[in-house]
Amino acid sequence: MLIKVTTDELRPEEAIAAVASPAAGAIDLFLGVVRDNNLGRRVGYLVYEAYPSMAEKVMAEIAEEAKATFGLEECAVLHRTGRLEIGETSLLIAISSGHRASAFDGGRWLVDTIKKKVPVWKKEVWEDGEAWIEGPESMGMQQAPAGLRG
Amino acid sequence: MLIKVTTDELRPEEAIAAVASPAAGAIDLFLGVVRDNNLGRRVGYLVYEAYPSMAEKVMAEIAEEAKATFGLEECAVLHRTGRLEIGETSLLIAISSGHRASAFDGGRWLVDTIKKKVPVWKKEVWEDGEAWIEGPESMGMQQAPAGLRG
Amino acid sequence: MAYNRPVTVTVLLFASIAEAAGARRIEIASAPGETVADVRERLLTERPALRRFIPTLMYALNEEYVRDDAVVPDGATLALIPPVSGG
């Protein structure tokens, strides 16, 4: 099981290779990518910060739970930290499974759960300021800045 | 929009690059992979055959419909034909979207619809025989051989 | 004036039906105004062994799915499409 928090660029080929299995008929890959806008604001770049050792531990626990719950063959979860430009990949998840339904279900659950539980934070940097984004948008909140600082 | 039926190896990096967009916050990638078993039989390898020109046309229509229905940024759909060994990728789909929910929904719809509509067929080859597999398993049938030939 | 001139149809076969026919491409001469079903019957007259494939076939005329009552234009390509299994 490939689990990693790293400042290096995330490579899809590495995640795909890590979940390869002769019994897998489906691989689902999810990339969280830095978008040029959020809540109507233009984003310049993002800075991700993690509690790396705990983040890897929680990511591994979530991956094990996904494997057991969805009957997956293998999982890989990688999160990048540091400064990320528009278009760069912050989160990379790969899942292999016998059939595609569990690959899609497992992939979605994994991404949702990672965004709720893994100790990683992002700061948005705009032309005229920056803010830490606190709380996943999946918890029913808009993903709004915790505070503005010009 | 990258749409291709090819005998060449499918490269995930190519599909990801094809759907890159500054407005994309999520990329979902799906790989259909040759599995070593089906319905309890050990599979040696698969042979995929297509009606290539029509397959590309239908894939493009489905991709356009997915973009419109799910509000996607971009789609790529690639299908490989010829002899494929266990672990090789037969179908490669990439979707980019502002947010992950539509990326997952769109990806799943795209795979399901491609399996129902695109003129591509696969033959399973076992140690002791072979058979064309006819009909997608998504239509409520088990994906059983159309006829056995020893 | 050309009303009775024969219409040429290229029939494409794939997968199981192509293997059974030992051919992937068959030229058929039909009459103007004939439908997909008419052309299919001409093919079966020549190759009766293919009849068992008919119940599950779909049809494409010039790369568009059609029903078997569609009229086949001169020079058309008619594909006989077994249940697809790509992916």
Place this chain on the structure above:
Amino acid sequence: MAYNRPVTVTVLLFASIAEAAGARRIEIASAPGETVADVRERLLTERPALRRFIPTLMYALNEEYVRDDAVVPDGATLALIPPVSGG
């Protein structure tokens, strides 16, 4: 015998609260048997400006999420976890 010897806790701060504190790691001396909430109050006594972050914090003791009534062992690492926003 060592009952009254102070307990050392390493408090880790991240993201917004780390920036506000100007620190990512603070050593705190507490008493044996104290809970996460007790240690948090010791921190706020030293740095009252951090109080506004408390309502949304979660806590991890030695990399496990805990409630604020968990007892803090000697030498523990207590992480103050603002609402996460990875992905």
